[in-house]
Amino acid sequence: xxxxxxxxxxxxxxxxxxxxxxxxxxxxxxxxxxxxxxxxxxxxxxxxxxxxxxxxxxxxxxxxxxxxxxxxxxxxxxxxxxxxxxxxxxxxxxxxxxxxxxxxxxxxxxxxxxxxxxxxxxxxxxxxxxxxxxxxxxxxxxxxxxxxxxxxxxxxxxxxxxxxxxxxxxxxxxxxxxxxxxxxxxxxxxxxxxxxxxxxxxxxxxxxxxxxxxxxxxxxxxxxxxxxxxxxxxxxxxxx
Numbered sequence: 001x002x003x004x005x006x007x008x009x010x011x012x013x014x015x016x017x018x019x020x021x022x023x024x025x026x027x028x029x030x031x032x033x034x035x036x037x038x039x040x041x042x043x044x045x046x047x048x049x050x051x052x053x054x055x056x057x058x059x060x061x062x063x064x065x066x067x068x069x070x071x072x073x074x075x076x077x078x079x080x081x082x083x084x085x086x087x088x089x090x091x092x093x094x095x096x097x098x099x100x101x102x103x104x105x106x107x108x109x110x111x112x113x114x115x116x117x118x119x120x121x122x123x124x125x126x127x128x129x130x131x132x133x134x135x136x137x138x139x140x141x142x143x144x145x146x147x148x149x150x151x152x153x154x155x156x157x158x159x160x161x162x163x164x165x166x167x168x169x170x171x172x173x174x175x176x177x178x179x180x181x182x183x184x185x186x187x188x189x190x191x192x193x194x195x196x197x198x199x200x201x202x203x204x205x206x207x208x209x210x211x212x213x214x215x216x217x218x219x220x221x222x223x224x225x226x227x228x229x230x231x232x233x234x235x236x237x238x239x240x
Contacts, residue, residue: 026050032075032101032123036185038143039075042125042133051129057081057120059194063113067106072130073144076102079120080182080195082202086112094202096155097195099182103147118194154181162204169240170204171214175224175231176239193230 023037027050033043042051054077057063063081067074076098083096083104092112098104106113108127133140154177161173178195179188201211215231218224223238224231233239 028054028077030077030100032077036101038147039140041137041140042129051133052123052125054121054123057116057122059116059119062115065112067113067124068108070126071106071124072127073103073105074122074124075147076100076104077121077123080117080192080199081114081120081122082117082199083114084112093205094199096151096158097178097182097199097203098151098154099192101184102154102182103144103151105148117196117199118192150181150184157181158203164240167206167210168214168217170206171200171211172218172223172239174200174204175218175233176236179233179236189233190229191231191233193228195230 024034024040024043025045026034026043027045027047028034031043033039033052044050052075053071057079059079078100081098081102081104082094083098084092085095086092094114096104096114097117104113106124157177158174161170161177164170164173175191178191178200182188182191197212197215198208201208204211215224215226218238219226221238223233223235225234226232
């Protein structure tokens with residue numbers, strides 16, 4: 001099967017391959033539900049039983065607004081989704097960065113969901129499937145609560161980073177939060193290259209130039225190293 005267009009995103013088929021080492025064997029080797037051992041009722045073990053629809057959003061493109069009506073939530077499978085909150089005047093503020101394994105809710109009739117900082121693959125759960133599963137299977141609610149707690153903690157830590165007393169401290173804490181929460185439950189030693197410094201400055205609400213100066217100071221101190229492959233975390237203890 002080929003890639004199918006879905007309102008500005010592309011839907012791709014799942015492939016059945018071996019999944020040794022995952023919490024349960026899902027149809028896709030990188031299934032966030034199978035890898036983390038959650039939502040098995042919705043994911044299933046084969047492509048035909050999976051309730052999710054998989055979509056691709058190109059790097060720097062926005063998530064289609066049509067998702068708000070059809071889907072209840074999504075899981076990031078690959079890449080990074082920068083979530084935004086839009087105020088009454090239409091001003092967008094970056095509030096979260098969700099990487100592989102992260103949950104994001106999709107509000108019906110809500111504002112803009114966000115954009116793909118990197119090429120993005122997400123698994124989307126239709127509202128009808130979610131409602132049916134919640135009615136029939138109590139474990140779905142427990143799994144969603146676990147994932148939501150992680151999402152809340154991630155956003156809280158990002159908020160705390162914004163409140164640090166100096167720009168250097170804000171940038172340092174942001175890097176540590178991203179390394180520890182972008183791909184739960186593991187800690188990343190390198191942030192993906194597609195997550196640009198401009199994206200991170202938006203998450204902190206500081207000017208791009210100011211962010212870059214603070215980043216340079218952290219690199220000089222030996223906390224990080226920048227390269228075309230992304231930002232490597234060399235010494236987390238220097239990041240607060």
